[in-house]
Amino acid sequence: DSGVTQTPKHLITATGQRVTLRCSPRSGDLSVYWYQQSLDQGLQFLIQYYNGEERAKGNILERFSAQQFPDLHSELNLSSLELGDSALYFCASGPSLSYEQYFGPGTRLTVT
């Protein structure tokens, strides 16, 4: 157990819908990272937050957004969902910018 929690574990929704994925980092970790793992694209970095501020953006679609709250938990919002958004979404956290990342168990999103 890495100490990073993600909810829900599984999510099934229809095309065009909007969902929110939640991540609670390890106690004391200020950095939160979101990654997407799909069969087509492999493991891809989406976005990073550090102590509430957006730090870096990767291949994140405009339909996707995220935020980190004052208690350091983070949410990833996915809207206008398409079949291709079906994937495993990981959250990772780390104590600072220069440290290894610890991954949560992931949220499996299925868009039908």
Added chain:
Amino acid sequence: AQTVTQSQPEMSVQEAETVTLSCTYDTSESDYYLFWYKQPPSRQMILVIRQEAYKQQNATENRFSVNFQKAAKSFSLKISDSQLGDAAMYFCAYRSNNAGNMLTFGGGTRLMVKP
């Protein structure tokens, strides 16, 4: 942009034997970190080992060790005394020390362990 390549989609090893997984990367940076992550069927991403680019000494964690060749941009993982529980996907990852610190992953190598 950095790229990470794992040229072996699948590998197999006999239990108790040694196996080496390959990884190469492309970067123009001199300061970075390299990692190996294990993803078992549960899909959990588990950190196996990390290597700082400024360190010449290869990292070791119990049965896991790396061969880091900075000039060749090569970072292989050696698993000694392979166990059934080592069966998993293994991902090599690169992390810059510049802004962002995100991980760039290779495509993964599926390791099968034969009893």
